[in-house]
Amino acid sequence: MTKSNKLYSIFFNKCPRCGVGDFFVTKSAYNLKAFDKMHKQCSHCGLNLVPEPGFYQGALYVSYSFYVAFTVIYFLLYVNFFRDYLDYFLVSLIPMLIILTPYFYRLARRAWLALFIKPESV
Ligand SMILES: [Zn+2]
Numbered sequence: 001m002t003k004s005n006k007l008y009s010i011f012f013n014k015c016p017r018c019g020v021g022d023f024f025v026t027k028s029a030y031n032l033k034a035f036d037k038m039h040k041q042c043s044h045c046g047l048n049l050v051p052e053p054g055f056y057q058g059a060l061y062v063s064y065s066f067y068v069a070f071t072v073i074y075f076l077l078y079v080n081f082f083r084d085y086l087d088y089f090l091v092s093l094i095p096m097l098i099i100l101t102p103y104f105y106r107l108a109r110r111a112w113l114a115l116f117i118k119p120e121s122v
Helices: 006-011 055-081 083-116
Strands: none
Touching: 006 083, 055 083
């Protein structure tokens, strides 16, 4: 797996073109003061990380798909392993979705930009 790979850049907070420069300012999704602060451009290759105003509205649909995928997987695991406690499914799901919100927010923005940017071959 080379460094300029879409999945690598999405999961490891890197620029989708070069895979070297950081995408978000902080490494952690749980730094509540700055988890949503992005670099304006890549510090390595200079790629503009905000191509146009409102570009990241599309990331909303990506994060929605992450929530749906997580909910379906969680439900299937729950039905298989905790069937006797099915009453608690929603009670446990909602706090988990809230806790995952900053993580999915960042993942969705990186995935959305990576859809439009071709990785540089190394
Ligand atoms: Zn870059």
